[in-house]
Amino acid sequence: MELENKIIDRNFSVGIIGLGYVGLPLAILFQDSGFHVVGIDIDEEKIDSLKADRSYIAHIGDEIIAKLNTDGFIATTDFSHVQDLDAVIVCVPTPLNINREPDLSYINSTFDSVENYLQKNQIISIESTTYPGMTDELIAKKIENLGFEIGKDIFLVYSPEREDPGNEDYNTKTIPKVVGGISSACLKYGTILYSQAIDEVVQVSSTKVAEMTKLLENIQRSVNIGLMNEMKIIASEMDIDIHEVIRAASTKPFGFIPYHPGPGIGGHCIPIDPFYLSWKVKEYGLTTRFIDVAGEMNQYMPNWVVSIVSDALNERGKPIRNARILILGIAYKKNVDDMRESPATMIMQILKDKGALIEFSDPYFEEFPKLRNYDFNLKSIELTPESISDFDAVVLITDHDDFDYEMIIQNSKLVIDTRGIYQEERQNLIKA
Amino acid sequence: MELENKIIDRNFSVGIIGLGYVGLPLAILFQDSGFHVVGIDIDEEKIDSLKADRSYIAHIGDEIIAKLNTDGFIATTDFSHVQDLDAVIVCVPTPLNINREPDLSYINSTFDSVENYLQKNQIISIESTTYPGMTDELIAKKIENLGFEIGKDIFLVYSPEREDPGNEDYNTKTIPKVVGGISSACLKYGTILYSQAIDEVVQVSSTKVAEMTKLLENIQRSVNIGLMNEMKIIASEMDIDIHEVIRAASTKPFGFIPYHPGPGIGGHCIPIDPFYLSWKVKEYGLTTRFIDVAGEMNQYMPNWVVSIVSDALNERGKPIRNARILILGIAYKKNVDDMRESPATMIMQILKDKGALIEFSDPYFEEFPKLRNYDFNLKSIELTPESISDFDAVVLITDHDDFDYEMIIQNSKLVIDTRGIYQEERQNLIKA
Numbered sequence: 088m089e090l091e092n093k094i095i096d097r098n099f100s101v102g103i104i105g106l107g108y109v110g111l112p113l114a115i116l117f118q119d120s121g122f123h124v125v126g127i128d129i130d131e132e133k134i135d136s137l138k139a140d141r142s143y144i145a146h147i148g149d150e151i152i153a154k155l156n157t158d159g160f161i162a163t164t165d166f167s168h169v170q171d172l173d174a175v176i177v178c179v180p181t182p183l184n185i186n187r188e189p190d191l192s193y194i195n196s197t198f199d200s201v202e203n204y205l206q207k208n209q210i211i212s213i214e215s216t217t218y219p220g221m222t223d224e225l226i227a228k229k230i231e232n233l234g235f236e237i238g239k240d241i242f243l244v245y246s247p248e249r250e251d252p253g254n255e256d257y258n259t260k261t262i263p264k265v266v267g268g269i270s271s272a273c274l275k276y277g278t279i280l281y282s283q284a285i286d287e288v289v290q291v292s293s294t295k296v297a298e299m300t301k302l303l304e305n306i307q308r309s310v311n312i313g314l315m316n317e318m319k320i321i322a323s324e325m326d327i328d329i330h331e332v333i334r335a336a337s338t339k340p341f342g343f344i345p346y347h348p349g350p351g352i353g354g355h356c357i358p359i360d361p362f363y364l365s366w367k368v369k370e371y372g373l374t375t376r377f378i379d380v381a382g383e384m385n386q387y388m389p390n391w392v393v394s395i396v397s398d399a400l401n402e403r404g405k406p407i408r409n410a411r412i413l414i415l416g417i418a419y420k421k422n423v424d425d426m427r428e429s430p431a432t433m434i435m436q437i438l439k440d441k442g443a444l445i446e447f448s449d450p451y452f453e454e455f456p457k458l459r460n461y462d463f464n465l466k467s468i469e470l471t472p473e474s475i476s477d478f479d480a481v482v483l484i485t486d487h488d489d490f491d492y493e494m495i496i497q498n499s500k501l502v503i504d505t506r507g508i509y510q511e512e513r514q515n516l517i518k519a
Numbered sequence: 520m521e522l523e524n525k526i527i528d529r530n531f532s533v534g535i536i537g538l539g540y541v542g543l544p545l546a547i548l549f550q551d552s553g554f555h556v557v558g559i560d561i562d563e564e565k566i567d568s569l570k571a572d573r574s575y576i577a578h579i580g581d582e583i584i585a586k587l588n589t590d591g592f593i594a595t596t597d598f599s600h601v602q603d604l605d606a607v608i609v610c611v612p613t614p615l616n617i618n619r620e621p622d623l624s625y626i627n628s629t630f631d632s633v634e635n636y637l638q639k640n641q642i643i644s645i646e647s648t649t650y651p652g653m654t655d656e657l658i659a660k661k662i663e664n665l666g667f668e669i670g671k672d673i674f675l676v677y678s679p680e681r682e683d684p685g686n687e688d689y690n691t692k693t694i695p696k697v698v699g700g701i702s703s704a705c706l707k708y709g710t711i712l713y714s715q716a717i718d719e720v721v722q723v724s725s726t727k728v729a730e731m732t733k734l735l736e737n738i739q740r741s742v743n744i745g746l747m748n749e750m751k752i753i754a755s756e757m758d759i760d761i762h763e764v765i766r767a768a769s770t771k772p773f774g775f776i777p778y779h780p781g782p783g784i785g786g787h788c789i790p791i792d793p794f795y796l797s798w799k800v801k802e803y804g805l806t807t808r809f810i811d812v813a814g815e816m817n818q819y820m821p822n823w824v825v826s827i828v829s830d831a832l833n834e835r836g837k838p839i840r841n842a843r844i845l846i847l848g849i850a851y852k853k854n855v856d857d858m859r860e861s862p863a864t865m866i867m868q869i870l871k872d873k874g875a876l877i878e879f880s881d882p883y884f885e886e887f888p889k890l891r892n893y894d895f896n897l898k899s900i901e902l903t904p905e906s907i908s909d910f911d912a913v914v915l916i917t918d919h920d921d922f923d924y925e926m927i928i929q930n931s932k933l934v935i936d937t938r939g940i941y942q943e944e945r946q947n948l949i950k951a
């Protein structure tokens with residue numbers, strides 16, 4: 088009851104570890120809900136930016152950061168703040184390593200950094216996507232090894248983030264939050280905490296169920312997009328426009344859900360999360376066939392797009408080598424400034440390796456960002472009838488609403504549309 | 520214009536070939552819409568039944584058939600009626616043969632039967648599910664070989680049926696109808712015809728697109744159910760209740776669609792339609808990996824259910840041989856009296872082969888129907904506390920709303936629930 092009262096009375100401080108696409112909106116939400124919030128990140132650039140009232144996420148304005156600071160938000164790289172916190176919410180990345188296995192280094196180093204500062208009566212919540220079992224097999228063990236009893240000294244929950252940048256209908260506050268606890272006391276306090284900031288908290292019976300819930304959501308998405316990508320390749324061979332088929336199927340008022348094929352998949356969830364399950368089930372001697380097929384299909388798509396570009400140029404008597412190719416859109420999805428895992432990079436790299444002269448245009452990027460594995464050193468070109476007509480091929484990768492699609496097709500020698508933007512046949516249009 | 524006026528003025532007769540789950544509702548709808556309708560079927564039992572005002576489809580009452588007859592409906596096995604018709608709509612089955620290849624024998628024999636009776640200015644529509652290309656590669660050729668010019672003498676369209684028996688929200692009239700024509704004239708007249716009876720007609724650019732639309736709808740369903748079946752097996756090994764996970768994932772207000780795992784799949788669409796595409800794409804040197812994995816997974820489920828039954832009995836020191844096992848529900852889905860491709864039959868057969876003493880109970884069947892490959896010679900038993908407690912195991916296959924689930928679990932030694940009906944843990948409950 089004491090802990091509950093502290094939460095409800097806002098006599099309670101919340102720490103968010105990891106201030107990226109997940110952690111920063113959550114920090115803002117908790118502070119808006121009347122809590123004292125401390126944001127911790129190992130990235131000094133992020134912390135400096137926040138201290139200077141500057142946002143580094145497109146859909147969060149600088150004025151929101153300024154208000155956060157005015158209201159007493161602390162941004163820091165110093166994990167010793169954890170000793171003064173009542174709750175710690177972990178929002179660090181859980182990517183894949185180069186062999187497509189879970190990379191838990193951020194989770195592990197977070198717990199290495201906080202272990203000297205954990206206190207009795209703290210609530211700890213993990214939001215990072217992970218395999219079913221991580222919270223109780225790995226995190227609970229770490230905490231117990233420090234001498235705490237979970238459910239009595241420290242309350243540990245898993246509550247998967249469901250952020251969807253660019254979604255205009257739902258935000259951190261209105262997306263229901265799934266919470267599973269190691270014990271019923273953990274679940275109780277985790278629920279009370281999140282309920283202060285989020286409209287609806289959904290309790291599940293274990294952390295494992297909560298972990299699996301997040302994976303299932305993104306596995307379904309990956310498999311459905313993979314299926315549509317396979318159907319696109321098949322339809323293309325049969326001279327059928329898959330986008331027309333999807334529109335027609337969508338007129339069925341039950342039982343069909345439109346998912347859209349594309350040039351590959353990107354973002355921080357769909358290309359990554361499913362493999363957390365694939366990895367884990369090997370312990371049980373099982374396989375994840377749908378995930379594996381979807382992964383292969385989605386990873387193959389950039390190569391398929393390049394093959395279509397190559398064929399289209401070849402039909403016009405041109406090789407890829409020295410062809411001038413314009414990439415339209417480099418973000419991983421429309422209307423966002425996020426390039427994580429974007430298929431555009433892979434398509435650009437393959438084309439470049441084959442000798443193409445690549446440029447790009449994306450209203451969300453002035454220049455091509457430096458990425459871990461790619462460095463194109465390019466500036467976004469301005470789209471005009473003149474600039475477009477110079478290219479041998481224009482490859483539409485990301486269907487931002489800002490593009491003037493009619494102007495583009497009217498002035499291009501050749502457009503390869505990987506998104507089904509152009510519904511009618513055009514002489515200079517290839518659907519890929 | 521003349522043809523259009525004839526349709527609009529109802530100076531126009533419509534023939535429906537194949538009076539099953541698709542054809543009979545369509546015949547009723549066209550007659551209700553003011554057309555003179557002739558129903559043709561090779562099954563004399565169906566025709567005799569209709570003539571005697573008796574329905575053979577659960578959700579169509581006898582009084583509807585009586586009204587149909589009063590209004591002048593003709594039911595016949597005589598294909599020569601086709602010579603007097605203005606439109607012919609083909610709703611015959613397109614099953615798979617024993618090697619899982621398209622069985623077009625009903626389509627082919629239909630066209631053999633009508634070829635002497637086709638007339639100029641007739642509209643012909645195919646509603647049977649099929650592979651992309653059948654209408655123009657096979658049917659159009661047959662008609663042209665009779666000396667007709669498609670689009671001038673005869674108007675040929677493909678318009679896939681979307682019947683969903685048991686659906687309380689949508690019926691034949693309110694489910695939008697996709698139509699593709701061999702030519703624009705075909706599409707025009709096909710659209711006018713269907714528009715008289717159906718609220719919304721969706722035009723697509725070719726018969727191939729219309730054919731692919733129907734397949735895509737059911738491929739998506741098959742793949743999503745297959746995915747959930749794989750996830751169920753995985754979750755089961757990890758001691759996670761997949762139904763709880765699906766309920767939790769369903770609280771995400773975007774991007775997740777609940778599909779439900781089960782004991783296998785049944786009905787006349789999902790287990791069959793996808794393989795029409797698998798078969799066709801071989802011509803193009805392609806494969807359909809998602810369809811194949813889904814097919815294998817869904818076909819495997821009855822075996823998996825049996826393995827769970829076997830393990831559960833074994834835990835209780837019993838072999839399957841001579842165990843008394845009650846199957847609850849033999850229909851392929853809840854609240855219907857339809858057994859086509861029902862997984863219950865396969866589960867019963869496997870259990871029987873292993874020596875179990877099988878009985879069944881299903882409020883929609885007084886006795887086990889004679890099927891092509893199965894003959895159990897059983898009557899549905901009445902469910903009472905006494906009758907249930909006699910069985911070593913009760914296997915819930917079809918989750919009809921009529922079952923008294925609380926009474927069942929309270930009186931059973933052991934319940935194996937393949938549908939996730941029981942959310943709470945029970946001592947005598949195994950989720951499969």
